[in-house]
Amino acid sequence: MTDDTTRDDLFERGMDMRRQVLGADHVERSMANVSDFSRPIQEFVTEYCWGVVWSDDGLEPKTRSMLNLAMLTALNRSHELGVHVRGALNNGVTEAEIQQVLLQTAVYVGVPAALESFRVAEKVIKEFHANA
Amino acid sequence: MTDDTTRDDLFERGMDMRRQVLGADHVERSMANVSDFSRPIQEFVTEYCWGVVWSDDGLEPKTRSMLNLAMLTALNRSHELGVHVRGALNNGVTEAEIQQVLLQTAVYVGVPAALESFRVAEKVIKEFHANA
Amino acid sequence: MTDDTTRDDLFERGMDMRRQVLGADHVERSMANVSDFSRPIQEFVTEYCWGVVWSDDGLEPKTRSMLNLAMLTALNRSHELGVHVRGALNNGVTEAEIQQVLLQTAVYVGVPAALESFRVAEKVIKEFHANA
Amino acid sequence: MTDDTTRDDLFERGMDMRRQVLGADHVERSMANVSDFSRPIQEFVTEYCWGVVWSDDGLEPKTRSMLNLAMLTALNRSHELGVHVRGALNNGVTEAEIQQVLLQTAVYVGVPAALESFRVAEKVIKEFHANA
């Protein structure tokens, strides 16, 4: 490798991407709640997840959002799924596309997983429109 | 619902889609190996997975392929992952895009899962080019 | 295949089986809450899960219920587990048999999974008797 | 509790049940291969899995076998699945019933899991008949 990007650079780049995907308000609230205990994981996630992977333009953010809906369903992580349904809407994934992604999880991950993700997604979509 | 598509229709539609994604040769070989024991699951998969979900044009096949690479990594199903890396290449997913999808799994599903999927994908990509 | 059952047929058959297992009241409430967003998954589940698999008389409903208690514990899907504990009671699985199934999960799926399923099952069993 | 069964008793009871389900030959071979390193897990499994859970007559061995096929599919443990397909055949589960259990996993655990389990089961069933 020859890469002199610093961890500070990655953190800043990650904060920008995170705000773009999840919304500046959401991110400010998250950062305001960061404690000494949770700071290391918040920094880790901002750097690597947002600053390295999401910031790579090898895939469009809209595609990354759809991948996350599928993966978070397979991983059974409903809290993060809710966060990324909101991100998907911000990234231009339509409700019909969210339906399609989740129907595909029914076949590959199983029906109980898909039913749970439909419940989570429906709730977030309603809140998204209520706050729009 | 008002849908008089029959199970035979779904099976035929599914076989067409399956051939388009995985290649006619691959599908003929699979069907030739079907035994009485495995026939029910082969029919089930052809109808619902290929005839219902994959045949729905609400998402492009290329997008469905990328979702599968991510989900199959999360589900730890390397055999099916191999099948769908080939399908992804047939559907126009580039090697660079496969890399991106798998790097994203490193963050969400974890490093051991991503390393395994890189190994599977690399092997299938080589075979794909050798047979091209 | 030679099967001219239509998707409408599967849906009707699935609704009948779903009512038999989960109770007509429960199913009417579920269907009343269906939105445009969740309709596709509800139809998919009714057709394939209830109309194809549960409606196959190759296994007794009582056996299918016990399989579901074990699988939903392994899959860590507590919401659906609650639904299927109720279904198991409707299908004649006794409380002692539910105990046995969940004790078996302790050995194969691990102790934390079994403890969670015991909590879910105990709550549903109490409600079942309170409403009887 | 008031239970003065000793660990030795559990081990003996477990060995009997294990031989009954998996076959005396299979168990003798397994025990002959036990090393100092693997002895503790072999004893643990014989005592608790076979001596406590499988030896409890609250469920028939045939039912326990079907639960295991479903759970091991959900847990993605193909080696143990193979062992328990053989056990299922010994316990009187028919091939048609194995098909039904695995088709049910397709809906709840997803299609890739069911396809893998069909492959494992078909192989073990063939060997079972070849050695009969």
Added chain:
Amino acid sequence: MTDDTTRDDLFERGMDMRRQVLGADHVERSMANVSDFSRPIQEFVTEYCWGVVWSDDGLEPKTRSMLNLAMLTALNRSHELGVHVRGALNNGVTEAEIQQVLLQTAVYVGVPAALESFRVAEKVIKEFHANA
């Protein structure tokens, strides 16, 4: 094996270890809530999990606690994770060490898993100090 420890012995030894790790108050409350339905799993867990594994001095309780934080994160079992964060604090695992264990899960189990476990751990740590 030659081991005439009885199941009663294991239960007593397990109760002692459970009180030492989780606190006598916590255990008394748990046992007071045991119903006829949940008694078998409580006894099973006390005997094998606490009486056999935790009571084996081949690893220090502090090490066992750290292993549990990592495994329960991987297994996505937040309720039990909360119980074992408290146990970890009782066993002398420091908050900084809990952070380190959970940061390591971010790499191997993925970021969504680690974020959830940080939330659970932070809540339990606050309650632990509030009640100290």
Added chain:
Amino acid sequence: MTDDTTRDDLFERGMDMRRQVLGADHVERSMANVSDFSRPIQEFVTEYCWGVVWSDDGLEPKTRSMLNLAMLTALNRSHELGVHVRGALNNGVTEAEIQQVLLQTAVYVGVPAALESFRVAEKVIKEFHANA
């Protein structure tokens, strides 16, 4: 954050730690096999997994190795488990401690997972001594 460590620094630090844990020979062979396709994941893993997490002295390498044995068992990743059994031996984890960690997984992750990990560990331990 205020951290001007560059990605090159992390990569170098990660290579050092990786060699220390897995052995210089093993790492040289791995790097020699790196292709253009797999280079990004190898760099990602070296930087973040080895350069950030493993290089943090908040936990001893020996403890990190034991955590990995438990997590990789829970994640059902046998290939990486083999790599980290070797790492554990290099980091001073004794065979008796490996047994203890894996027996603990039997209770929390389930018996099939523990049996598989015992098989993997036994094989790696034999090779380790054969090459010593």
